[in-house]
Amino acid sequence: MAAVDLTAHPGHLARRLQQAHYLLWNTMVSEEITSPQFAVLNALVAEPGLDQRTVGERVGLDRSTIAEVISRLGRRGLLDKVRDPQDGRRSLLRLTDDGVRTHRKLTVRTARMNQVFLAPLSVDEQTVFFDLIRRVSDAAEELRNPADPLATPS
Amino acid sequence: MAAVDLTAHPGHLARRLQQAHYLLWNTMVSEEITSPQFAVLNALVAEPGLDQRTVGERVGLDRSTIAEVISRLGRRGLLDKVRDPQDGRRSLLRLTDDGVRTHRKLTVRTARMNQVFLAPLSVDEQTVFFDLIRRVSDAAEELRNPADPLATPS
DNA sequence: CGTGATTAATCAGGGCACTGAGTATTTCAG
């Protein structure tokens, strides 16, 4: 009585989608490096020397989570972390050679995995899929951070 | 060099979508009860007396996670857990009055939240959104569980 | 110059999610 159909709840679907992805990643990409870890490696390939907070911003990880992820990557020797001499609060991050190698290797595999993951959709549908998820995510993000860069200036 | 655009990676988008949902849930629905916890309550409203494993199956939580979630709900007095007299391996679950009340209260709020969450999409787009995510999730699930109920029998 | 606000990082704590191993109970084959 009064129970709800969860399959019409976007949150439930989002969770299931992520679980599905997690599983596929685990079998097709890596059991060592997780998807968020790969995102961090990728951000540092694009912009070496970023500080911890900014990396978190780039990949969508909050201050606590990014700290953990970076600590793990550092422990495995995939990146180096040094205090910024200009600003003693910051930690600057840079991939090691091993980190770069790992990123390159996983890049190939993630591409394959994404193909398999999206295989049930036509190419057009894939585009829509990306667009819809992005719009919903961005809007929710916006609710939190009323950044309004297009507000009418005085 | 050789960095990838994460916004074209479904896994990354799935994670962001879930984060966005988590945040909205936290502010619009409840800081006490999480979305997976609500899913469990909902499953038990629909089918009281289910065993733990089946509840997990209904809401998409694995054996370990469902155990934790149920333990928390039990600790808060929202459900009761009794050994099945017919089969000593099973734990049968049933909501308390407080559990039913909580479910009813949150049902209203989740409906409101879903509206806000999906507001950036037109009604037609919402339908597509559900359909695409469901198809991708189901297909990935299928890769894990080759249940193939429509395989050609001998 | 110095004090108060801001900022980067850390820590403690709670919750979700998975795997692999272990325990208890039931089921079923021989």
Next chain:
DNA sequence: CTGAAATACTCAGTGCCCTGATTAATCACG
């Protein structure tokens, strides 16, 4: 009827994800 397989659950371990509080460094303003 008994021992092996299957099943439900638990436990240990790893990792992601968030909040609130704390610490250290920088910055801004008077």
